[in-house]
Amino acid sequence: MTELIPAPRDLVTGTGAVRLTERSRIHAGRGTEGVGRWLRTALWPATGLPLGEAREPQETDGDGIRLRLDPELGPEEYRLVSDAAGVLVEGGDGAGVFRGAQTLRQLLGPDAYRRAPLAPGRDWSVPHLTVRDAPRFGWRGLMLDVARHFLPKDDVLRYLDLMAAYKLNVLHFHLTDDQGWRIEIRRHPRLTAIGSWRARTKFGHRASPLWEEKPHGGFYTQDDIREIVAYAAERHITVVPEIDVPGHSQAAIAAYPELGNTDVIDTTALSVWDNWGISPNVLAPTDNTLRFYEGVFEELLELFPSPFIHIGGDECLKDQWRASATAQARVAELGAGDEDGLQAWFIAHFDQWLTARGRRLIGWDEILEGGLAKGAAVSSWRGYGGGVAAARAGHDVVMCPEQHVYLDHRQDAGPDEPVPIGYVRTLEDVFRFEPVPAELTPEEAEHVLGTQANLWTEVMEDRARVDYQAFPRLLAFAEVAWSRLPAPGERDFGEFGARVEAHYAHLTALGVGYRPPAGPLPWQRRPGVPGRPIEGRPPNK
Secondary structure: OOOOOOOOOEEEEEEEEEEEOOOOEEEEOOOOHHHHHHHHHHHHHHHOOOOEEOOOHHHHOOOOEEEEEOOOOOOOOEEEEEEOOEEEEEEOOHHHHHHHHHHHHHHOOHHHHOOOOOOOOOOEEEEEEEEEEOOOOOEEEEEEEOOOOOOOHHHHHHHHHHHHHOOOOEEEEEOEEOOEEOEOOOOOOHHHHOOOEEOOEEOOOOOOOOEEOOOEEOOEOHHHHHHHHHHHHHOOOEEEEEEEEOOOOHHHHHHOHHHEOOOOOOHHHOOOOOOOOOOOOOEOOOHHHHHHHHHHHHHHHHHOOOOEEEEEOOOOOOHHHHHOHHHHHHHHHHOOOOHHHHHHHHHHHHHHHHHHOOOEEEEEHHHHOOOOOOOOEEEEOOOOHHHHHHHHOOOOEEEOOHHHHEOOOOOOOOOOOOOOEEOOOOHHHHHOOOOOOOOOOHHHHOOEEEEEEEEOOOOOOOHHHHHHHHOOHHHHHHHHHHOOOOOHHHOOHHHHHHHHHHHHHHHHHOOOOOOOOOOOOHHHOOOOOOOEEOOOOOOOO
C-alpha cells in the first residue's frame, strides 16, 4: 500500500517487508514519547498487536518500530525507512515524527483504521522503502463552522483525527455567529444560556420556504474546549478560535441587548437568528462593548494557546451605525471619517489588545479596509485579491479563496446534488488550486503562511452532511497544502485520482460518508430542498 496522500517528496521502494507480530515493540526516543503512545493506541485496536514499549532501540530489530528526532531535519520534516532492521521514523521535531507515523499507518492499509481486528492472525506488513518528506506550508488548515449548525464535541474530535490522517495542522474553529454562540464564557453566562440556541432553523438556502420547526443549539463547556485543544495538541494540530466581531453578532446581542445599537432598534426584541445570510444587527462601537469583549477574549486566551486569535471582521453591515447618533459621535470623536474607519478602529483596538498579551490577530480580508496594524494577519476569502494586497503590505496571509476551497460549494452540476450552493468545485478543481498567486514576488510570497479549506455549515445540518461536502475533496486540498506540486495545469490528476480510489477504503474504515465518484447515494440526497447554484466557471481572481 504505497498510494500515499499527500504525496511525499521522495519515495524509493525496495523488496521485502517488515512484518509486525505479537513480539514487535515500539521504541520512542527522547522527545517522541507522545507519538509513541499515540501510535500504540491507534494501531492496537485494529491489529490486535500489543506493540509493547521497548526499553532499548535494539529491541525493535527486525520487526519493530523506532521513533527518534534528527536535528538535521527541519520542522515537520520526517524520514521513514523500512528495511531488514525494522521500521525507523525520524523527524526534525515531534510533529515531524508524528507525520511520519501517519504515513506508516497509511502503509499498513485501510484496515489499520478500524476499531477492532477483522480477522485474528492476519498479516500486518510494512513494505521495504524509504520516504523523505516535508511540508510546503506551515499552515494547512480546515475551518469548521459550528455556529450555524452545532457539532457535538465527539464529532470535533473525530475531525481532528481525520485532519491528522492527512497531515493538516490547523483547525480554525468558528465558534460564534448570528445563529449561535458555542463557547462557555463564565463571566457572561447568558451567551450560552440564551445565545447558544435558536427556536427554529431555515432548511436549505435562505430563499427556501422550508423550516425545521424545532430548537437547535449546543455549546462547548470550558472543559470541553480544554479537551479539544489537548486532543489536537497530541496530534500536532493548533486550534485557532474565532469570535466574530463586530458583525455576525446577533446571537451575542440577543443574550446581552446592550451590546447592540439601542438608539436605532429595540435590541431587547432580538432573538438568535433563525435564517441565513448577513444580519444587519451589529455591535455598537461603545466602550461597554469593548470591555465586554475584552472579558470574552481574556477567557479565550486561557483556553487556547494558539499564537493567532481570529476576530472575524467580515460582512459587517453599516446601516445601523449610519443611523446611530452614538456611532456617529464616535466617528467624529475618533476622526475616523466614516463607518469603514469606525470598523478599522474597532479591529485595531483588539489588534493592540492581543499584541499586548503576546498573541496575533487574524481576520477575514475585510480587516484590510481602513488600514491594519503591523503584526496582524489576513484570511483571504474573497478571491486572491485580499491576500495579494496583504502580502504586498507586509502582512502574513492564509489563502482560502471562496471560488476554490469553500467546500460547502457543490461538487457536481447534477440534479441529485444535495442543496447545491455556489459554483461547481470538483475534486480535480481542488487538486489544481494554487495557493500562491503568480503576481507575488518571491519576497511577497514569503508572507503566505499557507492555505485553508472552509466548511460553512448553513446547509450541513449534521456530521453526515459535513462528511459529504468535505470528502474526497479534502484529500486533494491536503495534497495541495503539503506537497510541492507542479503548476496547476501540469499536475497529473489521473495519477492522483488513482490514489484517491485506493483511499476510499480508508475513508470507509473511518466511517466517513464521502461523496461517491458516481454521485450521491439515495440517503445523501435532499430532494426538494432548494440551494443557490451558480452556473459557469468561477472567477479566478
